[in-house]
Amino acid sequence: MIGDLFKNFSHEELRFMRHIMEEGKSRGELAIESTEKNAELLVHLLQGFRIRYSKHCPRPVFRYAGEYHRLESELQLFARIICHGINKKEKTLS
Numbered sequence: 001m002i003g004d005l006f007k008n009f010s011h012e013e014l015r016f017m018r019h020i021m022e023e024g025k026s027r028g029e030l031a032i033e034s035t036e037k038n039a040e041l042l043v044h045l046l047q048g049f050r051i052r053y054s055k056h057c058p059r060p061v062f063r064y065a066g067e068y069h070r071l072e073s074e075l076q077l078f079a080r081i082i083c084h085g086i087n088k089k090e091k092t093l094s
Helices: 002-026 034-057 065-084
Strands: none
Touching: 002 065, 034 065
């Protein structure tokens, strides 16, 4: 039963991610060749985050506020890299 739930959730998550990417591509906001491959990659990365944190946090609620903030900052970094790429910091003139 849990396996079926996970499979259905993964299918819906992939469908949703693909829709977002197709919409962004059609608007010219995303420069990607394959919405399918990129959607799959993002879903797999998100699943990895979930597995990592469920492994370290067996209870459904975070034990410490620090755990939540760490997850939050990692997901924000992930989103920034996905949306903007990894860029070198511009040199500032002194």
